[in-house]
Amino acid sequence: MLFSQAECLLSDMNAPGACKIGLIPDEECLEAVVDILGLLPADIPVILDPVLGATAGGPLAASSLPHSLLKHLIPRATLVTPNLRELRRLVDAAGAPRETRSLSCEWCLVKGADEPGETITHRLFHQTALFAEYHWPRIDGVFHGSGCTLASAISAFIARGEPVATAVAHGLAYTWRALSVAIAPGGVQLLPSRPVE
Secondary structure: OHHHHHHHHHHHOOOOOOEEEOOOOOHHHHHHHHHHHOOOOOOOOEEEOOOOEOOOOOEOOOOOHHHHHHHHHHHHOOEEOOEHHHHHHHHHHHOOOOOHHHHOOOEEEEEOOOOOOOEEEEEEEEOOEEEEEEEEEOOOOOEOOHHHHHHHHHHHHHHOOOOHHHHHHHHHHHHHHHHHOOEOOOOOOEEOOOOOO
């Protein structure tokens, strides 16, 4: 069903400027995503947000997913955006030292919001080298969708033709603004208020 939906959309629209991949719950969906990527031109940027667990710590993906992501999707990705917990799971699955080079991707934005402190530090790596650090004041509250908002915003900026590093900086700024005016539809997690820019 997932493949058929993508096939229908792609047959009816121009080729996208970028492809953002989010939560993949199991191997069957991962195979469909790999097949969908086969429908796209090889030069389309792919932004992979490897959602492996909920903010509260519960698993959202099958235990075999880190291995499959490393084998099938991360080598195809232009940018991978794990948080520190997800990065640890991926590099453990790679059986390599705990560093981004074991991911074998061109760009990796390691998100730091799951670490304690009043300042959040995100680190952008280009291949094996630290390219930039971004420091943002922590906003009070528990949020749902902050990582998805960030990866989607970066993807949109890349689709508009911005270089990866510029798109990351703009995506981080956009996400911080969305979180600073988050909405509270219930009594638990806040949702980013995503402005149209």
